[in-house]
Amino acid sequence: MSQAAKKNINVAFSGLGQRGIGLMNLMLETMPDVNIIALSDRYADRVEQAKNDVITKRGNTPKGFLDYREVLTLPEVDAIITPSNWESHFPVCLDAMKAGKAVATEVGGAYSIEQCWDLVKTHEQTGVPVMLLENCCYGETEMTVLNMIKKGMFGELIHAEGGYRHDLREQVALGNELRHYRLNNYKHRNGEVYPTHELGPISKWFSINRGNRMLSLASFASKSRGVNEWIKKNRGNDFENAEYTFALGDVVTTVIKCAHGETIVLTHDTSLPRPYSRGNLLQGTKGIWMEDKNGVFFDGISPRDGWDHKWESIEDYYDHYRHPLWKWFREHGVEGGHGGMDYLVLRAFIESLQNGTKTPIDVYDMAAWMAITCLSEDSIAMGGQQVPIPDFTNGKWIDREPPVLGKYCLDEICDC
Amino acid sequence: MSQAAKKNINVAFSGLGQRGIGLMNLMLETMPDVNIIALSDRYADRVEQAKNDVITKRGNTPKGFLDYREVLTLPEVDAIITPSNWESHFPVCLDAMKAGKAVATEVGGAYSIEQCWDLVKTHEQTGVPVMLLENCCYGETEMTVLNMIKKGMFGELIHAEGGYRHDLREQVALGNELRHYRLNNYKHRNGEVYPTHELGPISKWFSINRGNRMLSLASFASKSRGVNEWIKKNRGNDFENAEYTFALGDVVTTVIKCAHGETIVLTHDTSLPRPYSRGNLLQGTKGIWMEDKNGVFFDGISPRDGWDHKWESIEDYYDHYRHPLWKWFREHGVEGGHGGMDYLVLRAFIESLQNGTKTPIDVYDMAAWMAITCLSEDSIAMGGQQVPIPDFTNGKWIDREPPVLGKYCLDEICDC
Numbered sequence: 111m112s113q114a115a116k117k118n119i120n121v122a123f124s125g126l127g128q129r130g131i132g133l134m135n136l137m138l139e140t141m142p143d144v145n146i147i148a149l150s151d152r153y154a155d156r157v158e159q160a161k162n163d164v165i166t167k168r169g170n171t172p173k174g175f176l177d178y179r180e181v182l183t184l185p186e187v188d189a190i191i192t193p194s195n196w197e198s199h200f201p202v203c204l205d206a207m208k209a210g211k212a213v214a215t216e217v218g219g220a221y222s223i224e225q226c227w228d229l230v231k232t233h234e235q236t237g238v239p240v241m242l243l244e245n246c247c248y249g250e251t252e253m254t255v256l257n258m259i260k261k262g263m264f265g266e267l268i269h270a271e272g273g274y275r276h277d278l279r280e281q282v283a284l285g286n287e288l289r290h291y292r293l294n295n296y297k298h299r300n301g302e303v304y305p306t307h308e309l310g311p312i313s314k315w316f317s318i319n320r321g322n323r324m325l326s327l328a329s330f331a332s333k334s335r336g337v338n339e340w341i342k343k344n345r346g347n348d349f350e351n352a353e354y355t356f357a358l359g360d361v362v363t364t365v366i367k368c369a370h371g372e373t374i375v376l377t378h379d380t381s382l383p384r385p386y387s388r389g390n391l392l393q394g395t396k397g398i399w400m401e402d403k404n405g406v407f408f409d410g411i412s413p414r415d416g417w418d419h420k421w422e423s424i425e426d427y428y429d430h431y432r433h434p435l436w437k438w439f440r441e442h443g444v445e446g447g448h449g450g451m452d453y454l455v456l457r458a459f460i461e462s463l464q465n466g467t468k469t470p471i472d473v474y475d476m477a478a479w480m481a482i483t484c485l486s487e488d489s490i491a492m493g494g495q496q497v498p499i500p501d502f503t504n505g506k507w508i509d510r511e512p513p514v515l516g517k518y519c520l521d522e523i524c525d526c
Numbered sequence: 527m528s529q530a531a532k533k534n535i536n537v538a539f540s541g542l543g544q545r546g547i548g549l550m551n552l553m554l555e556t557m558p559d560v561n562i563i564a565l566s567d568r569y570a571d572r573v574e575q576a577k578n579d580v581i582t583k584r585g586n587t588p589k590g591f592l593d594y595r596e597v598l599t600l601p602e603v604d605a606i607i608t609p610s611n612w613e614s615h616f617p618v619c620l621d622a623m624k625a626g627k628a629v630a631t632e633v634g635g636a637y638s639i640e641q642c643w644d645l646v647k648t649h650e651q652t653g654v655p656v657m658l659l660e661n662c663c664y665g666e667t668e669m670t671v672l673n674m675i676k677k678g679m680f681g682e683l684i685h686a687e688g689g690y691r692h693d694l695r696e697q698v699a700l701g702n703e704l705r706h707y708r709l710n711n712y713k714h715r716n717g718e719v720y721p722t723h724e725l726g727p728i729s730k731w732f733s734i735n736r737g738n739r740m741l742s743l744a745s746f747a748s749k750s751r752g753v754n755e756w757i758k759k760n761r762g763n764d765f766e767n768a769e770y771t772f773a774l775g776d777v778v779t780t781v782i783k784c785a786h787g788e789t790i791v792l793t794h795d796t797s798l799p800r801p802y803s804r805g806n807l808l809q810g811t812k813g814i815w816m817e818d819k820n821g822v823f824f825d826g827i828s829p830r831d832g833w834d835h836k837w838e839s840i841e842d843y844y845d846h847y848r849h850p851l852w853k854w855f856r857e858h859g860v861e862g863g864h865g866g867m868d869y870l871v872l873r874a875f876i877e878s879l880q881n882g883t884k885t886p887i888d889v890y891d892m893a894a895w896m897a898i899t900c901l902s903e904d905s906i907a908m909g910g911q912q913v914p915i916p917d918f919t920n921g922k923w924i925d926r927e928p929p930v931l932g933k934y935c936l937d938e939i940c941d942c
Contacts, residue, residue: 265755268798269748269777277835328744328910332685333787339681339811361685361809363791365779367910371749375779375791382684383825384814385835393777395755398800402818409799419693419801494744494783496910 119460122148122187122211124178124202125194126156127289129216133193133243133456134160136446138167140453144460148187150175151194153289178202182209189463191243191456192216195291196303199480200225207238214241214459214469215476217306219483223500226477230502233473241459241469242476244310246388247520248454251424252311253433255392255399259315260522261431263408265396267316272308273377273389279340282381286350296358297351300331301487302378303358306479308388309376310471314520315392316372319474323507324374324499327366329486331359336381356381364486366499376482399424435517458518470518477502535876538564538603538627540594540618541610542572543705545632549609549659549872550576552862554583556869560876564603566591567610569705594618598625605879607659607872608632611707612719615896616641623654630657630875630885631892633722635899639916642893646918649889657875657885658892660726662804663936664870667840668727669849671808671815675731676938677847679824681812683732688724689793689805695756698797702766712774713767716747717903718794719774722895724804725792726887730936731808732788735890739923740790740915743782745902747775752797772797780902782915792898815840851933874934886934893918 121144123134130151137144149160149172157174164172175181178198181190182205189212192202196218204225206213220226233240246252258264278292285293295303316322334356341352360381366374377389390401397408405421406412413420432440439450446453455471462469481499489497501507513521537560539550546567553560565576565588573590580588591597594614597606598621605628608618612634620641622629636642649656662668674680694708701709711719732738750772757768776797782790793805806817813824821837822828829836848856855866862869871887878885897915905913917923929937 266751268751269795277833326910328746328781330744330781330783330789332789335682335684335811359787359789360811361789363781363789365744365746365781365910367746371775373746373748373775373777373779375793377791379685379809382809382811382814383823383835384809385821385823385837386833393795393798393800395751395776395798398798400818402816405801407799407801417693417802419799421801494742494781494912 120188122181122190124150124192126151126160130193148173150178212239220480242471245451245455246307247310248451257433264394267394269393270312271375271391275379275387278380300357302364305482329364329489332361336360536604538597538606540566540608542567542576546609564589566594628655636896658887661867661871662723663726664867673849680810683810685809686728687791687807691795691803694796716773718780721898745780745905748777752776
């Protein structure tokens with residue numbers, strides 16, 4: 111791990127769409143110990159825009175490329191961050207590790223189980239740090255819930271639900287204009303294409319890959335109507351894809367079974383009109399949290415009147431149960447987008463490089479979470495059949511050593 | 527149909543537990559055109575209690591029996607209502623129809639597909655009215671949503687969710703003391719044991735058995751912990767069943783696929799601490815309703831700020847979209863338990879007998895909805911395998927004639 115104990119980290123960005131530009135500027139504005147020294151994107155105008163942002167905010171002129179593989183040849187690059195399209199996440203991660211560059215990728219799902227295994231094996235062979243930038247693992251509520259679990263508030267965990275429930279019809283429909291990858295994925299794939307915003311936190315709560323694992327799943331897709339209807343209504347019947355038969359069902363439901371008997375229900379729901387929700391729900395023998403109620407109920411603690419159990423606001427529990435990282439963050443001053451979790455997930459990556467510690471979302475998490483996508487495609491293609499979820503740890507999940515991750519710890523067994 | 531166009535209906539009750547007594551008293555207090563003339567329960571003390579209630583409130587002395595089959599021999603009985611244990615619903619309905627007695631049963635699930643077919647065939651052979659008393663079909667919100675669907679507010683329907691999410695640990699654990707049927711079912715069965723409170727309304731929204739049908743399902747159960755933990759905490763380690771391995775998973779998830787591409791997700795969740803919810807959610811191409819938000823969002827109508835779609839209270843839509851039946855009910859004065867829906871579902875049965883019209887929840891609805899229970903047991907037993915849902919209409923679902931049900935209509939195509 112060549113980056114161990116290095117104070118300043120030289121970062122390259124690969125993928126400079128809206129999300130890439132956003133994350134890069136967050137780093138420019140909030141992380142003086144990070145230098146952005148190289149940039150790549152398939153579109154030259156995006157590289158130019160990003161280059162100008164770096165020059166304006168930091169004074170240095172990063173090198174620009176149309177192919178990320180050129181970035182990997184630069185000896186001065188310590189780490190590469192790839193908020194690129196879904197298809198390129200695995201290739202960039204694999205090539206980066208092979209080139210000895212630490213790598214962090216934005217979220218998405220896998221296209222095959224084989225690429226998940228390649229990721230694991232390449233990391234095991236090279237020892238190069240790799241991390242999934244699953245920002246929702248660092249959400250204030252998600253981390254408060256994690257801390258409450260550690261303190262025993264939920265008892266034994268039984269069931270969780272989550273989703274990506276976000277009206278993205280416009281983004282999908284205008285995918286060519288926006289140069290956005292969702293359009294082509296929705297045209298050709300039917301599955302849980304975006305599982306990690308909910309599955310990431312749930313996996314940490316359920317100690318997946320550290321004493322527990324996901325065993326199997328089955329997925330089910332509704333018909334596909336939402337994007338076509340949006341196009342016809344907003345752009346007319348002659349607009350591209352107005353009559354195209356999208357592969358992706360408007361609502362995709364996935365049920366996962368875990369080694370210790372827990373169930374997880376995921377919902378992908380981005381092609382119909384609705385307010386945003388990650389649909390989180392966690393149930394244990396002693397309590398429940400439900401995101402859409404912003405509510406908790408704890409047995410023997412929360413008020414009830416006979417059969418009438420009353421929701422309490424989870425916010426009433428923040429002062430007592432806020433995760434140590436978020437206590438620090440609130441004292442430090444919350445920075446960056448998506449309520450601060452973008453900052454935290456990037457810092458978790460950067461500081462793991464500086465300190466030579468393991469990444470808190472590691473290669474086994476990545477492989478397990480991202481595999482859900484192609485496995486759900488398989489299940490739907492076979493009519494909702496159960497499909498097995500590989501054990502990417504090859505048995506190490508049973509008694510993996512604690513991660514010792516300090517303040518960015520996301521695992522139940524860590525001492526933070 | 528011997529009861530056709532009969533003004534006063536002579537009713538017998540079979541099953542006089544807490545629910546039976548409640549429904550019987552509701553009829554005694556609110557329905558002067560209904561006479562309670564016979565009673566049965568396996569426990570003599572319950573029969574005595576019910577008899578006294580009738581004498582006190584109406585003056586007549588009903589006949590009492592320990593076996594419902596004796597009730598069926600009484601020529602003066604027009605109809606039998608059976609809020610009995612789950613196991614007896616089918617036998618009572620079958621025997622009643624064979625005896626020429628109209629019959630309405632409280633909700634529950636089936637134990638085999640064969641008994642669902644027997645129900646259908648017996649009704650088709652005898653022509654005797656039969657109805658499931660699914661009160662939630664008559665909930666004010668459920669009916670408002672039904673009316674909104676008819677008016678096109680949701681566009682094309684895509685997906686629905688619902689559940690029976692109710693902390694019943696005490697009722698289950700004390701089943702022997704309470705003489706309640708849940709205990710034995712939870713000890714021996716693993717499946718969606720109580721699907722109809724949510725599936726009933728959803729089926730009416732989705733035109734199941736009238737242009738649509740449920741094709742297949744798969745079910746998944748979490749581990750079972752909640753009831754054991756409740757017993758140990760509240761009654762001690764030596765209390766009955768403290769160490770018993772309950773068959774029923776604490777959370778059972780069922781996914782149903784429909785003929786026109788809709789998906790339905792059901793959740794049975796009664797063994798963990800939580801506030802009550804039926805977890806209803808309905809999504810179409812133009813709008814969404816979510817019970818737990820008490821909220822709706824309609825495309826182009828509800829407020830949004832860029833990507834930020836705002837929930838509106840469904841109550842803001844009641845004045846304009848309240849179902850005609852509920853308009854009448856509010857003018858008439860809402861009566862009876864569970865927010866009035868117990869009254870409405872009982873009146874729907876009684877008035878169908880008085881008017882000689884079909885029951886609004888008919889034998890095909892009953893068979894399809896109740897079959898979910900034993901099919902989900904099959905699916906769980908086979909590891910989450912897809913199982914087919916029979917077409918109990920034998921093809922009639924494609925173009926069944928409108929029900930012509932007047933004010934108690936629950937079907938999308940009816941003219942109310």
